[in-house]
Amino acid sequence: MTGEKRRELIINAIKNSNEPLSGTALGRLANVSRQVVVQDIALLRAQDYPITSTNRGYIFSDTHRFTQIFKVHHSNAQIADELYTIVDQGGTIIDVIINHRVYGKMQAKLNIKNRRDVNNFLNDIKAGKSTPLMNITAGYHFHTVCADSPEILNDIKLALQKKNYLAQVLPYEQQI
Known part of the structure; x- marks a missing residue:
């Protein structure tokens, strides 16, 4: 199989998957090593394919959706x-x-789309893989959220507001 055909196979697999695909899984599919897949992903990204790597594997990012950043504040019990x-x-x-x-802006990819993803994230936290990033800043943090329409983003804002999770963005945070 040529490199071009292999990259076509990889991009189609990622696009059509309902869950992230690991480099190892993609390597098995294309009958190459994970390292070759990593190189192919870099080439595909250079060709402007919106591929995002998560802690669970590669996903195809839908670039035509609407996004908004929300500043929130809550306790660990409310995550x-x-x-x-x-x-x-x-x-x-x-x-x-x-x-x-002191440390400046820190960001971690989540790609949480549904309750199963939320539960997997919470299980990773409970298993001691790490602690929530928000703990460094006394519960204050931001989420980049995407949705299919501005109306959905507005619904999210209203729901977070109703639960008193929204926090005021301070002047020095305008560039987040």
């Missing part, structure tokens, strides 16, 4: 409710961002 609130309204949580006064 599940906050994330469920966003996905139940039809949003996808692209990332979490904190703005630390």
Whole structure:
């Protein structure tokens, strides 16, 4: 199989998958090593294919959706409710961002699209893989959220507001 055909196979597999595909899984599919897949992904990205790598594998990013960044504040006990609130309204949580006064901006990709993804994230936290990034900034953090329409983003904003999760964006945070 030529490199071009292999990359076509990889992009179609990622586009048509309902879950992230690991480099190893894509390598098995294309009968090449994970390292070859990583190189192919870099070439596909250079050709403007919207491929995002997550901690669970590669996904095809829908670039035609609407996005908004929400600043939120809550306790660790409210993480599940906050994330469920966003996905139940039809949003996808692209990332979490904190703005630390000493370390600056820190960002982690999440790509949480549904309750199963929320539960997997929460299980990873409970298993001790890490602690929530928001703990560094006393519960304050940002989420980039995408949705199919501005109306859905507005519904998410209203739902977060109703639960008192929205926080005021400070002047030095305008560039987030």
